[in-house]
Amino acid sequence: MRAPRSGPAAFTGFLLIDLVVPLASYYVLRALGASVWTALLAGAALPVLRLSAGLVLRRRVPGASLFALGLITVGTVIGLMTAESRLLMARESYLTGFVGVWVLLSLLRARPLVFTATVGFMPPAPAEDWHRSWETSETFRRAMRGMTWGFGLAFLIDAAARVVMSYTLPLDLVPATSAALLAVMLLVVVQTGKAWGRRHMRRSTVPPTRPYTRGPWSYLAWLVSRQRGRVTLGAVLGSAWMVGLALPPYVLSRAIDSLGESQQNVVLGWTAVLLLVGGVLAGLSIWRHRTMTRVRMDAALRTVSEVNAHGIRLGDTMARRTLTGEVVAIGSGDAWTIGRSLTATGPGVGAVLAYVVIAVLLLRISVPLAVVVLAGVPVLALVVGPATRRLRTVGTPYREQQGRVTGRIVDIVAGLGVLNGLGGKAVYADRFRTESQRLLQHGYRVGRVTSVIQAAGLGLPTLFSAVVVWLAARLAVEGSITVGELVAVAGYAAVLAVPVASFIEGALDLSQALVAARRVTDFLDVRPDSTGSAVPPGRGDLIDEASGLRITPGTFAAVATAQHSDAVALVDRLGGFRPGATWAGQPTSELDPAQLHEQVLVADNDAALFAGSLAQVVAGRLDVADLGEAAILDALHTAAADDVVRGLTEGLGSRIDSGGRNLSGGQRQRVRLARATIADPTVLLAVDPTSALDAATEATIVDRLTHHRRGKTTLVTSTSALVLQGADEVHLFADGRVVASGTHTALLANPAYAALVHRGRPATSAHDPEIQA
Secondary structure, eight states: OOOOOOTHHHHHHHHIIIIIHHHHHHHHHHHTTOOHHHHHHHTTHHHHHHHHHHHHHHSOOOHHHHHHHHHHHHHHHHHHHOOOHHHHHTHHHHHHHHHHHHHHHGGGSSSOHHHHHHHHTSOHHHHHHHHHHHHHOHHHHHHHHHHHHHHHHHHHHHHHHHHHHHHHSOGGGHHHHHHHHHHHHHHHHHHHHHHHHHHHHOOOOSOOOOOOOSOHHHHHHHHHHTTHHHHHHHHHHHHHHHHHTTHHHHHHHHHHHHHHTTOHHHHHHHHHHHHHHHHHHHHHHHHHHHHHHHHHHHHHHHHHHHHHHHHHHHTHHHHHTTOHHHHHHIIIIIHHHHHHHGGGGTHHHHHHHHHHHHHHHHHHHOHHHHHHHHHHHHHHHHHHHHHHHHHHHHHHHHHHHHHHHHHHHHHHHHTHHHHHHHTOHHHHHHHHHHHHHHHHHHHHHHHHHHHHHHHHHHHHHHHHHHHHHHHHHHHHHHTSSOHHHHHHHHHHHHHHHHHHHHHHHHHHHHHHHHHHHHHHHHHHTOOOSOOOBOOOSSOOOEEETTTTEEEOTTOEEEEEOSOHHHHHHHHHHHTTSSSSEEETTEEGGGBOHHHHHHHEEEEOTTOOOOSEEHHHHHHTTSOHHHHOHHHHHHHHHHTTOHHHHHHSTTGGGSEEOGGGTTSOHHHHHHHHHHHHHHHOOSEEEEESTTTTSOHHHHHHHHHHHHHHTTTSEEEEEOOOHHHHTTSSEEEEEETTEEEEEEOHHHHTTSHHHHHHHTTSSOOOOTTOHHHHO
């Protein structure tokens, strides 16, 4: 037995036999003088024969053919029950509406209808690939469910359009229009579904582009360009929903006028259309809201991501320019304000179209009513325009003050322990109170303008509705319009409130977003204090001119000093954060920071530990998958942190809280050291890497770290004898300068060094007679 056709051949056969032939037979029979009833039923003969043959020969009926059989059956039953030509013409709408609901309900099943129906048209090999993709790919499953939403809503829209055509177009024009509608609907939905599916499935490898920072408008345009497909879908759905809101009043007016003319069958038809329109609008509203939520979330989170990435690029420049509070304010408020403004790309576009459609519909009823509606645009501009400009004027200083207050909060929280020790809490509390009062006054100014705009958003739609309904009532009393048209006008007036409110809400959101976007672009325009020159190739001496320290390449050096601040200042100079040091003859502070810190890594005990799994915390900026579990475990072993892995319930997958709060002080120190070693820099500068550890653990780390860093430049600052004796060379500091150098054993002859490492009297001055000895 021959295998059933699949792919394009099956789909072409479906269109030819189930659509083209019945349509052609209808017009041939009508031309020969047959009635509408006879022509419609006769056209169903060939599809019935085709279905019967498929059932007998292959003992199965394809889903598409079953759909066509359902259309024929419903049409035949209606034809036998009534001779009403209009009702007979609308017979397909009831089944297509049912199919639309059926398609949407299939989303509740294990596999949606679009997937099963498409696989039915495919050859065996591609069909097997699709089944495998469904089992293994969440992205594929999301694409199929999204396409099912599109098909279901398309069928519901098709059903509503068929009823409208059946009761408004000339009888002999309905079959051709109906067939054309079905063909176009299938073509558009299939092609759109394919394009959307390809876009949804594609994994882009193009690196993300940097945002436009020429101004707030360009930044908002960049956010839209990053999700053009989703924004376009939101605009289409928002427009369809907004325009669709005008359909219920129109359908209701036609039903009322038909009732007045005692056309009961027509009334039933319009009632069915009203139910279908309500279902379609509900589906469109859900789909629109989900799409626009994704648009808003994408814009907000993309803004947060760009700000965080730029903050990392700025490095210590951000701290020196006191921009920390600005970053917090952007992440906590501005990003979401910007995201909310992108609603204008969906319902905002739809509001414009809906406003025009309602004006056109009113123009068909009465010119004065249309003039009143169109006159509302300049009224809106006169009321809302100046208010939005004023909002941007008062919003800018409010936002600047908000950044200052947030920065003050960050400073207080970060330095609370120091403030308690110095007794400075009251002083900072007074400063914060003063800054807060200034912010409050700016907030009052913003609130006054915002209240005017929001009041206009509530009052103007109501005023428009009242004026339009009053004029329509006058026209109805005069007999210029019918009762049905009066009902339609009242509905249009109620619907008109939606686009008007969208205009005003969009203007408010956009005004606030422009202020927020200005702050974002100003931050993104900040450049590091010095981009610097390229890092010199090859290895060279690392020299600190301020202290006289020289470190030769490939050595494991140590600095012993009683003043922790001297050690921190030394590492900052060598790491390029402060001037005063050179690497291979070039000042480290003038080298490109990004290139320098790829090769020179500063590891101190204040380095942040971000929340994530233990593997992610140790990997740092590196990718866990690229490193592999073995490399991460090796870094933890070097840092003597094997017990940290064993002590956590899920090993490397265990969650570490922000700042490592669920770890002890010693565990945090070893995790930081593991993160530094896995980066494998050319130069490692570590400040007291074992200060919180016991002697046994210290000895283990020194042995493993010296072995791990063999052949690479390493500098550690410490006063522990266990650490110092593992170094190739030790430098004793006093008054911020090198006063003695040598091995640990040789320096023990120096009384000041011996006292320092044995926790005796520290060497603090270069003039100490024991140092000079």
